[in-house]
Amino acid sequence: MSAGSEAASAAITVVLPDGQSRELPAGATGADLAASLGRRAAKDALIAVADGTELDLNRPLPDGASVSLVFPSSDDGLEVLRHSTAHVLAQAVLRLYPGATFSIGPPITDGFYYDFDLGVDEAGRPRTFSDDDLEAIEAEMRTIVTARQPFIRAEVDRAAADELFAQHPYKIEILDGEADDPTSGPTGGVITTYRNTDEFVDLCRGPHVPDTGRLGHFKLMRVAGAYWRGDEKRQMLQRIYGTAWGSAAELAAHLERLAEAAKRDHRRLVTELDLLSFPPELGGGLAVWHPKGAVIRKIMEDYSRDRHEAGGYEFVYTPHLAHARLFETSGHLDFYAEGMYPPMEMDNGVYYPKPMNCPMHCLIFGQRQRSYRELPLRLFELGTVYRYERSGTLHGLMRIRGFTQDDSHLYMAPEHLGDEIERLLDFVLSVLGAFGFEDFTFKLSTQDPDKFVGSADGWDRATAALREALDRRGHDYVEAEGEAAFYGPKIDIDVLDAIGRSWQLSTIQLDFNLPERFDLRYTGADGELHRPIMIHRALFGAIERFFGVMVEHYGGAFPPWLSPVQAVVLGVRADHDAFASEVVAQLAEKRFRAEMVPADDPLGARIRRAKLEKVPYVLVVGDDDVAAGTVGVNSRGHPVRRDVPLGEFIAQLADEVERKATDVGGPSNTAADVGGSSGTGADVSAAIAAASD
Structure with a gap:
């Protein structure tokens, strides 16, 4: 063999996403490719993709393959991070709860989960996690992350897999093909496992990050019950949900979004707003x-x-129901029966509530x-x-x-x-x-x-x-x-x-x-x-x-055209209630939805209550308003306006409803407009300001 031939056999060529070729030593891995691209790539790369096949970074690259690297900033990178973090969760739980078994743990949108069977207590009752347990589990996960344990891939035969998972019946069901796990099990006749330590191995197709030290920007979120294989007749497992991201900033932003989503949760708001x-x-x-x-x-x-x-x-x-023959003709009884309510036996046939x-x-x-x-x-x-x-x-x-x-x-x-x-x-x-x-x-x-x-x-x-x-x-x-x-x-x-x-x-x-x-x-x-x-x-x-x-x-704060109550009218004192009622009557005459709240409570308390009810407009009337036919307009998201002619406010509201404005309008004010023209106006503004704090 010539020297040139020996040199050629000692090298491989891969094609990068930009079309450029790169020569690497024979047997070079994804990690080697990342190192050749620079310190940043070597530090951040998670896996390689060769001709569409995902590979751990320590696996050799095929000669002539089109190869790309996957980083945490991509959707594919986040999926790898979350999948690997799910393994760390399983390892932590099995370490903290001797005798526990595990089933599946896939990445999902924004996070991951893993399902566990904790067995039964001394009284024979199924053991469960509580939300308080998450703190200890998360601390154990961080210990595993700090240890920088490598993810070691191995291909095993069925006998070896049976021995590895002899104490984990859910994994055996997956191996038997009786249950599906989107991350695990045989693929093309090959059984693959990933081991972190001598004590923990999981059935998994992979790929994974090089070691647990690449993880860390995660948080466990909640515990839920989940039937094994989605079958309510099977074992109820304990599911732990978590989220994982590529950076601390991304994790913080996600948790902030979740907090904002919790504030907007319609299940809570429809009750609070009496909807x-x-x-x-x-x-x-x-x-x-x-x-x-x-x-x-x-x-x-x-x-x-x-x-x-x-x-x-x-x-x-x-109608709301129909004879079974209609749904036989449509095909719903063939293709959609599980989504339909059970049949009703009648004297002239079988009927179903309509699903469509x-x-x-x-x-x-x-x-x-x-x-x-x-x-x-x-x-x-x-x-x-x-x-x-x-x-x-x-x-x-x-x-x-x-x-x-x-x-x-x-x-x-x-x-x-x-x-x-x-x-x-x-x-x-x-x-x-x-x-x-x-x-x-x-x-x-x-x-x-x-x-x-x-x-x-x-x-x-x-x-x-x-x-x-x-x-x-x-x-x-x-x-x-x-x-x-x-x-x-x-x-x-x-x-x-x-x-x-x-x-x-x-x-x-x-x-x-x-x-x-x-x-x-x-x-x-x-x-x-x-x-x-x-x-x-x-x-x-x-x-x-x-x-x-x-x-x-x-967030429950509907725009005026959709709001069930468009304006609440409040008198400063009880002797203003008659004019407040007149304002409501004029609004109702124009088919606006308005309510008057009597001055049985302090003005500030009534304003706060209206704001909690997310009413777009709170109209406050005092001495000057009774005399001039005006209102003080406290609109959501805008400064307070005093001495607004009632007709002007009605025209403004009519315009917003007509054009279906999605915000609460009204012209902006200078600070001088807010106080009003008398002591009464100043008192109103002070009450509004206090209610807004």
Whole structure:
């Protein structure tokens, strides 16, 4: 062999993301590549990705591979950090709780969890964690991090795996293929494990950070129960949730976001603001709306009706239950039975509460022969549906068992599809924008090549129509290949709320399935029968869930047009109550929602109460106001204004309601405006200032 050949065999070449090639010694690892790129890369790199395969940094790189390094600042890097931190959590728990067994511990959005079985106590009762235990577990995790234990990968055969996990039955189930773990188990016939010390090894595909010292920016958050394999007939395990980030600053920012989210939690706010409740007598996942919440809901529904009527939709109403044969025809009993309530045996058959409105809308379309001249036919209903959700998945208004959809089903000829989708995109954004949402993201889900109904040509045309509509409207979007439902492609529209959280609300979903199942047809211009294309579309998604998102978006402080009480009127003293009542009467005459609170308590206390109730406007009246027909305006987020003519305030409020302003307005003041023109005005301002502290 020549010297040149020997040199060539002693080196490999990898291609970096920028297209440049880099030569490394034969057997070079991801860590070697990182070191060749500089001190910063060597310090921060977590794993390597070679030709799409994730590798630990100590694994050799293939010659000729396209290689990138993963850093903590990326989504992939955060997933590796969180996965590795979950292993440290498991090691800490097994060290602190002898006899405990562990099951699965994947990374999740913003964090990770691990599930444990702690066995039973002396009385035979299952042992559980408490939130107080988290502090000790977290301290043990930090001890493990400080030790800089390496993550050592090994490939083992089944006999060796059985021996390693003989005391951990949940791992054996995973090995047997009877349970799934997104981070563990056999892959391509190879069983991989990761060991940190002689005392701790886990079943895992990896990859992981080089050693535990790369971790540390984490916090354990809470304890929850979780059935093994999600089966309520199986063992209840103890789940510990945590969060992990690439830096202390990112962790602090996340915890701050969580604190802000807790303040905005709709489950607490709807109770504090007396909007609705979940009486246990009703059962889980069912709400009753109190008068104040019902006011907001009525405004939402009235707005939706008005917009649909103006948009060429026809209103329909359908019953809350139907004979089983309807859901056999629609396919819900084949594909959605687990999400439906149990059947009711009647003297003339079996009935189900409806989980969706679409089958009944198909019946309306199919009741008579339709002409192409009637298309597109747009049917709209505020229809209440009932879906059985497991009790452990219920979450206030966000996951509920009975809810109302602003549900539309559109039937059209293929030539209508592109224009109709564009109309729908504009309609969705217009409605969401009216309720204060301004930031949107779009996802286009395309055909699963193995699970679909309809023709390939129909799918291609429908997907192209969705894509072209997004392009023509200039919306950036991501494509989710293979994630469409079996009956057609769809566009999902998410909104970002005031603190940057994403909520999936609206969907534009094409359907080739139901028109065929219900044998829907229309007569075309050629005199022949044709199958319509159907679009499912809900703008709010569900009234209840949309309401919950709005509560959290606004933190309960609704803008004036949505607020159940737009103004509270307070007299400084009891002898001002008569004028305060007159102000309320004038506001009510203009159909504004106002209340007068008698001067039974000090003014400051009444102002504080109105602020806690998040009323947009607190109007205070004293001697000067009675004489001049004015009010003192204490508007949320703005300085106090004194001596405002009542007519001027009414005009301002009317303007805000008319244009659906999402803030509380009013011109700004100078400090000199705040005090008023008399001693009474100064007293009012002092009380307001004290109430604001």
